[in-house]
Amino acid sequence: MRKELGIFVLLVALCVVVAIINPRFLSPANLQNMARLIGLYGIFSIGMGIVIITGGIDLSVGSVFALLGVLMSMMLSEWHWPGALAILAVIGVSVGLGMIHGLLITRLRIQPFIVTLCGLLFYRGLARFIANDETKGFGTSAGFEWLQKLATGSLFKIPMPFVLLIIIGAVMWVVLHRSVYGRYLFAVGRNEEASRYSGINSRRIITSAYALSGALAGVTGVLLAFYTNSISPSSHGNSLELYGIAAAVLGGCSLRGGEGSIIGIIIGAALLQVLQNLVNLLGIPSSLNFAVMGAVILIGVIADQLLKRRAAPA
Amino acid sequence: MLSPILEMKGISKRFPGVVALDKVDLEIYPGEIVALIGENGAGKSTLMKILGGVYQPDDGSIIINGQAVSIHSVADALDLGIAFIHQELNVFDNLDVAANIFLGREPRKGGFLSLIDRRKMYAEAQTHVDRLGLDVSSHTLLSKLSMGHQQMVEIAKALSQQARILIMDEPTSSLTLTETERLMDVVKDLRSHGVSIIYISHRLGEVQELADRVIALRDGRNAGRLEREAITHDHMVRMMVGRDLEDFYVHPEGVVRQPYFEVRDLRTRRYPHRAISFKVSKGEIMGFAGLVGAGRSELAQAIFGVDPAVGGGILLEDKPVKVHAPRDAIGNGIYLIPEDRRNAGLILEDPIRKNITLPSLMRYASAGLINFESERKGASNIFKKLNVKAPSVEERVGNLSGGNQQKVVLAKWLSLSPHVLIFDEPTRGIDVGAKAEIYELMRGLAESGVAIMMISSDMEEILGVSQRVAVMHEGRLTGVLERSGCNEEAIMRLAVGRE
Numbered sequence: 053m054r055k056e057l058g059i060f061v062l063l064v065a066l067c068v069v070v071a072i073i074n075p076r077f078l079s080p081a082n083l084q085n086m087a088r089l090i091g092l093y094g095i096f097s098i099g100m101g102i103v104i105i106t107g108g109i110d111l112s113v114g115s116v117f118a119l120l121g122v123l124m125s126m127m128l129s130e131w132h133w134p135g136a137l138a139i140l141a142v143i144g145v146s147v148g149l150g151m152i153h154g155l156l157i158t159r160l161r162i163q164p165f166i167v168t169l170c171g172l173l174f175y176r177g178l179a180r181f182i183a184n185d186e187t188k189g190f191g192t193s194a195g196f197e198w199l200q201k202l203a204t205g206s207l208f209k210i211p212m213p214f215v216l217l218i219i220i221g222a223v224m225w226v227v228l229h230r231s232v233y234g235r236y237l238f239a240v241g242r243n244e245e246a247s248r249y250s251g252i253n254s255r256r257i258i259t260s261a262y263a264l265s266g267a268l269a270g271v272t273g274v275l276l277a278f279y280t281n282s283i284s285p286s287s288h289g290n291s292l293e294l295y296g297i298a299a300a301v302l303g304g305c306s307l308r309g310g311e312g313s314i315i316g317i318i319i320g321a322a323l324l325q326v327l328q329n330l331v332n333l334l335g336i337p338s339s340l341n342f343a344v345m346g347a348v349i350l351i352g353v354i355a356d357q358l359l360k361r362r363a364a365p366a
Numbered sequence: 367m368l369s370p371i372l373e374m375k376g377i378s379k380r381f382p383g384v385v386a387l388d389k390v391d392l393e394i395y396p397g398e399i400v401a402l403i404g405e406n407g408a409g410k411s412t413l414m415k416i417l418g419g420v421y422q423p424d425d426g427s428i429i430i431n432g433q434a435v436s437i438h439s440v441a442d443a444l445d446l447g448i449a450f451i452h453q454e455l456n457v458f459d460n461l462d463v464a465a466n467i468f469l470g471r472e473p474r475k476g477g478f479l480s481l482i483d484r485r486k487m488y489a490e491a492q493t494h495v496d497r498l499g500l501d502v503s504s505h506t507l508l509s510k511l512s513m514g515h516q517q518m519v520e521i522a523k524a525l526s527q528q529a530r531i532l533i534m535d536e537p538t539s540s541l542t543l544t545e546t547e548r549l550m551d552v553v554k555d556l557r558s559h560g561v562s563i564i565y566i567s568h569r570l571g572e573v574q575e576l577a578d579r580v581i582a583l584r585d586g587r588n589a590g591r592l593e594r595e596a597i598t599h600d601h602m603v604r605m606m607v608g609r610d611l612e613d614f615y616v617h618p619e620g621v622v623r624q625p626y627f628e629v630r631d632l633r634t635r636r637y638p639h640r641a642i643s644f645k646v647s648k649g650e651i652m653g654f655a656g657l658v659g660a661g662r663s664e665l666a667q668a669i670f671g672v673d674p675a676v677g678g679g680i681l682l683e684d685k686p687v688k689v690h691a692p693r694d695a696i697g698n699g700i701y702l703i704p705e706d707r708r709n710a711g712l713i714l715e716d717p718i719r720k721n722i723t724l725p726s727l728m729r730y731a732s733a734g735l736i737n738f739e740s741e742r743k744g745a746s747n748i749f750k751k752l753n754v755k756a757p758s759v760e761e762r763v764g765n766l767s768g769g770n771q772q773k774v775v776l777a778k779w780l781s782l783s784p785h786v787l788i789f790d791e792p793t794r795g796i797d798v799g800a801k802a803e804i805y806e807l808m809r810g811l812a813e814s815g816v817a818i819m820m821i822s823s824d825m826e827e828i829l830g831v832s833q834r835v836a837v838m839h840e841g842r843l844t845g846v847l848e849r850s851g852c853n854e855e856a857i858m859r860l861a862v863g864r865e
Contacts, residue, residue: 232731239724243713249672249704250725250778251696310715 055304055356056316062352063323066330074333084211086329091213092203092279093295094321096272097303098224099265100296101317105228106241106261107309108157108164112171113269113296116146117289118179120273125188125283128196135196143270149175150266154259172293176286183285190281203278213275217318220268225314237261241309298349299324323348369432371396371562372417372448372531377426379412379586386412387586389426394531394579397560399553401567401577405606405825405858409586410566414533417564418450419443446531449524453536457516459509464491466508467523494522498552514545521552525561532556533564538572539659550576568657570602570862582606603862607825607854624648627700627786627817631678634664637841638676644836644843646786646817651808653832654821655857661841662821663705666788669819670695670702672710682785696725699785703775703792705821707768711775714764718756719745721763722777729781748777752807769800776807787811788819793827805831825854839863 071077096113103110120142127138149171156167190200205212228234239247240254247254277283301307302323303316327348331341370393379387387409394400402410415421417428419437427434430446437443443450457466464487465472473490475483491504500518508516517537524532534553538546553563553576567573573580580592582605590605625645632642642665646652654662668675671689680687680700687698695701704710712721722745723730730741745759752773756766763774772792779787789808793801808831812818822828828835835847837860844860 226735230736231734232727232736233734235720235724235727235736239713239716239720242715243709245710246713247724249670249692249702249710251693252724253691253693 056313056319058356058359059302059304059316059319059323059352063319063326066323066326070326070330070333077329077333080209082329082333084206084209086325087214088211088279089213089325089328090318090322091211091215091217092272092275093292093299093325094217094318095213095220095275096265096269096292097296097299097317097321098221098314099268100293101300101303101305101312101314102224102228102237102261103164103265104297104300104305104307105237105309105312106258107244108258108261109168109297109307110150110153110262110265110269111165111168111293112149112153112175113265113293114289114291115172115175115179116149116266116269117273117276117292118283118285118287119175119182120146120270121277121280121283121288122179122183122188122285124274124277125190126182128199129189129191135199138196139199139274142274143267146270146273147263147266150262150264150269151259153266154262157262158255158258179285179288183283185285187282187284189283190278199274200278200281203275213279216271216275220271221314221318228314233257233260238310241311243310295321295324298345302349302352368395370394370429371431373427373429374413374417375427375429377413377416377423377428379416379421379423379425385586387416387423390583390586390588392564392581394562394564396530396562397557398578399557399563399565399576401565401573401580402583403567403570403573403580403602403606404583404589405823408583408589408606410583411535412586413583414450414535414564414566417443417448417531418533419448444527444529447527447529448531448533449527449529450533451517451520451524451535451537453539455513455516455520457508457520459507459516462505462507463495463502463511463519463522464488464504466519467491467494467504467526469523471527490526491522494526495519497525498522499555512542512545514541514548517541517549518552521556525556529561531562531564533566535566536568536658537565538567538569546572568862570599573597573602574599580605599862603855603858607858626683628681628684629665629669629678630681632665632668632675632680633677634661634668634841635673635676636664637661640841641678642838642841642843643678644846646819648815648817649812650834651812651818651820651832653828653835654819654838655823655825655828655835656838656861658823659840660838660861662838663790664841665838666702666704666790666819666821669788670700672702672704696782699783700788701779701782701784701786702788703772703779703790705790705794707771707775712763712771714762716763717760718749718754718763718766718774719759721774722748722759722781725778726781744781745777748780752777752780753803767800769796769804772796772800772804773807776804784811784816786817786819788821790821791823792820793822793824825857828857829854837861 076082100110123145124138124142127133127141153167153171156162157164202212207215236252236257239252240257244254276289299320300312300317303320305312324345327345328341331338331344336344373393375391376389377387378389390413404410412421416423419439419442428437435446468487468491473483473486474480488504495502495504498518498521502515508519537549541549550572557563565576574597577597578594580597580602582589584606592601624647626648627646630643633640656662667673669680671692671694674690682698689695708714719742723741730737730744749759754770754773756770763771793804808818820832829852833849835852835857836843837845837857839861844863847856
């Protein structure tokens with residue numbers, strides 16, 4: 053709880069500072085735009101956080117977005133599948149990939165970093181090959197406008213992706229913090245051996261975490277494809293996995309596993325978007341974008357370490 | 367006669383709560399093999415760690431070649447010509463033989479560049495290896511060598527450091543029979559070259575064949591010594607045990623023995639050719655004695671499904687129970703309190719409550735969601751019943767003492783109404799007061815009809831708590847002793863493989 057509070061204070065402080073220097077920060081257009089991005093990034097960051105809680109990592113997410121985007125565009129524009137079927141198919145593919153990662157990790161005992169690094173390379177290549185390295189789009193989106201609205205529309209002026217994030221976040225909060233399954237996720241991440249000795253099927257739990265992360269990545273993949281509306285297979289989704297990892301770590305997940313919270317992850321994802329916005333609004337050269345983000349994350353982690361050391365003098 | 371190369375006089379060492387060594391003496395002459403024997407926990411390892419510079423003695427003196435010395439580090443010990451071959455080998459299996467022998471002392475060349483003189487290193491390493499009659503190239507990776515050969519490389523390393531005193535801790539515990547014979551030849555050969563060897567072993571046959579002198583330790587004290595002719599199996603066993611049992615234990619009484627839990631031809635992965643069979647009755651505590659490496663923990667882990675059996679099986683009330691993973695055993699009311707409490711038994715960072723309810727969480731949940739109120743209540747009830755000393759169930763388990771941690775492990779299973787409980791070293795590292803409480807709990811469980819297996823290396827505990835004692839030696843069940851015919855000597859005899 054203390055950890056979430058710390059990063060929440062940081063988020064609010066940052067917002068106040070930016071708002072004072074440039075009041076445009078609070079303009080409805082800017083807020084809406086930012087909320088839409090927070091929604092997009094937040095959803096898959098939750099999946100990343102769950103994987104990290106089990107002591108794993110998923111580096112393949114960005115490439116999965118490219119693959120899903122390409123598939124989505126082909127299903128709708130070239131094969132003319134019904135929208136609902138296309139969504140189900142795309143999310144299904146994403147869940148399947150997550151499951152494969154999970155099985156490779158738990159059955160063959162390959163390190164998560166390596167499995168998903170191979171995924172990062174493989175899916176990117178696959179996406180480019182399937183698309184002939186051509187940028188894909190959705191044309192006039194005739195027949196599936198409602199799908200597009202999920203990414204670009206709003207509900208009572210609140211951008212749809214943000215609404216979805218709140219719904220998914222609430223469900224995942226219950227799953228992670230209130231359910232038996234969630235308790236097992238944390239237990240396996242803390243100490244897989246003791247969990248096994250307590251009768252938990254740790255391999256199934258870990259595999260399911262990757263599948264769950266795949267499902268959330270699938271949802272984001274659909275939204276992201278319609279948000280950008282054009283999918284260039286060589287760059288779509290590039291390095292987004294790092295945003296997910298950063299959000300989870302900022303939100304209190306430990307890469308050692310066993311620690312983290314949904315609220316923390318969502319605040320972490322929000323913080324990253326506010327930082328991007330800050331770079332734009334304060335007239336900082338956009339080339340410094342990544343440098344600002346890196347510096348802030350580092351400062352946050354250092355501050356956390358110092359606080360921890362003071363709290364528990366050893 | 368020559369003067370001793372090494373004398374240890376009046377060595378004492380205390381650890382928090384235990385006196386590990388109490389005025390222990392040991393001396394060894396050049397070209398002599400001294401065997402150091404004693405039960406697990408008798409203080410052999412501590413004494414040798416003091417000689418090897420790992421621990422500092424609280425009292426006593428160490429004299430080498432007539433000069434009093436103090437050994438503050440492993441490097442000090444090496445400078446004095448003392449080398450330690452540990453039971454778990456300290457080799458780097460990703461490096462080759464020469465690199466292992468010369469690690470940290472590589473011959474140099476090339477002036478300020480300080481390059482490794484590879485030619486010299488491999489040539490010298492080869493002479494050390496050849497000297498031991500080992501048919502191995504100094505370019506071979508250690509991972510390609512058998513345990514026996516890896517050990518030879520460690521000995522070669524010690525010799526390359528001009529060791530005059532070689533400490534070998536259970537050197538044959540993981541060797542095959544041929545490798546063991548080979549090692550014994552090498553040890554004898556070293557003796558004839560004037561090297562002094564302190565040989566720690568549970569295998570009395572080896573000791574009888576090798577040792578010029580035997581020094582026995584018991585409970586951290588000298589328990590006698592034997593010279594060449596007097597070194598016999600029986601003499602050694604009597605020195606290692608032979609202590610009065612205090613009336614610390616009360617046995618559960620009036621149990622009608624009725625086989626309830628049966629292990630039939632079970633074979634573990636560690637000893638795939640040894641089949642084990644026995645029966646435990648409801649309400650019975652069956653002790654499992656044996657030396658380290660006898661395969662008792664492997665047996666427990668096979669029954670519980672952590673490392674499933676490779677053959678045979680278990681039966682509960684004559685019904686076969688298939689166990690492929692711990693959850694299968696748990697589903698049948700068979701629970702293990704593991705030896706490695708801190709890693710396998712508990713999640714140390716988590717509070718007591720979460721640890722207690724981990725295996726029984728479903729009981730406190732509906733539709734997959736945890737009812738925190740009933741979870742807290744359930745955990746608190748058991749917490750109070752077992753008298754765990756902690757402010758509340760929200761205390762981190764890592765902050766508790768060993769005894770209270772063990773109670774939490776036990777608490778995990780009690781709410782699940784056990785049929786069979788397997789305790790693996792239930793009181794290791796636990797102080798006397800908590801020990802008594804744990805025995806009390808075990809007795810209560812037995813009286814309520816649980817069948818209990820208790821693996822222990824603590825002879826007092828085995829004799830004091832169990833109704834029958836099963837003894838194991840190198841993966842075999844060498845005998846089951848009834849209470850009446852059960853004493854330390856009889857157990858020791860079976861534990862060293864004598865039927």
